[in-house]
Amino acid sequence: PTDYTQMATEKVATDGAARTPGWERATLEKLAFAALNEQKSSRRWKTFIRLAWLAFFVFLLWAVMNRGSVSTDKSTAHTAVVDIKGEIAAGGETSADAVVAALRSAFEDDGAKAVVLLCNSPGGSPVQAGIMNDEIYRLKAKYKKPVYAVVEESCASAAYYTVVAADKIFVDKASIVGSIGVLMDGFGFTGLMDKLGIERRLLVAGANKGFLDPFSPQSDAQRAYAQTMLDQIHQQFIAVVKKGRGTRLKETPETFSGLFWTGQQAVDMGLADQLGSLDYVARDVVKAKDIVDYTERANVAERLARRFGASIGEGAVRALEAIPQVH
Known part of the structure; x- marks a missing residue:
């Protein structure tokens, strides 16, 4: 790092005989500009290092994603x-x-x-x-x-x-x-809510709009409806397998x-x-x-x-x- 105090001392010793009014201000301005230039240089170097690391990590990521x-x-x-x-x-x-x-x-x-x-x-x-x-x-x-x-x-x-x-x-x-096979999964929390004294307030327009809501009880009719859907998709799956495999x-x-x-x-x-x-x-x-x-x-x-x-x-x-x- 630059020793600004030594620079100022040498400057004063050299120009001591030729001092003019305001020399202190001129010296301080020179010191300030020198410090500013060094800060700019330091920032440029840090920016370069960061960009280099970024480029390295991008290349590394590309290599990992494209290996094999x-x-x-x-x-x-x-x-x-x-x-x-x-x-x-x-x-x-x-x-x-x-x-x-x-x-x-x-x-x-x-x-x-x-x-x-x-x-x-x-x-x-x-x-x-x-x-x-x-x-x-x-x-x-x-x-x-x-x-x-x-x-x-x-x-x-x-x-x-x-x-x-x-x-x-x-x-x-x-x-x-x-x-x-086909599955439809989820959770039901109605029993836990009853134990904790929590009330579910769900407003719907349409009797089955809250169908499969985990915080509301599921009726037998809703369960049967879901099972019918699953069975239909399962039959589609079976038909595709039989078509593809045939007599094998x-x-x-x-x-x-x-x-x-x-x-x-x-x-x-x-x-x-x-x-x-x-x-x-x-x-x-x-x-x-x-x-x-x-x-x-x-x-x-x-x-x-x-x-x-x-x-x-x-x-x-x-x-x-x-x-x-x-x-």
């Missing part, structure tokens, strides 16, 4: 891959919009000899699954390309609903497959009970065809060992913006909670 990606060279014959990963839900990375867009790109590419659905999902929305299942059948009929499903960790519930449209399903012997399915009383099984059990039951990995399918089944990932992925900026937007949206929702709503 497969080849993207579409110039030669290849096996196209589309991920069915995580929860299947509208607005998510495994929504019908995102997956269908990826499927269309894969089918339209002349270099793609087959399309593989790489599944690592516990399930999710039956609506999103139904849209994807229908689109797989449509694209297969239009482009005459085979579709294979490869299950790694899990393919349960809505995920199985989606990939059962594939021509063949390959699994690992320890994969989790099945859960062909070895149906038992437990097949559509909501149970899930290992990959080896799924093969034995006809829910899957054989054991095999993505590399095996590309190399030995499709005969195109080069793998191209067509999955639509949000980049780092989009993911950060989505999370930032979600935080803002949460604050807005809280602010609007007290406003009466009409659905």
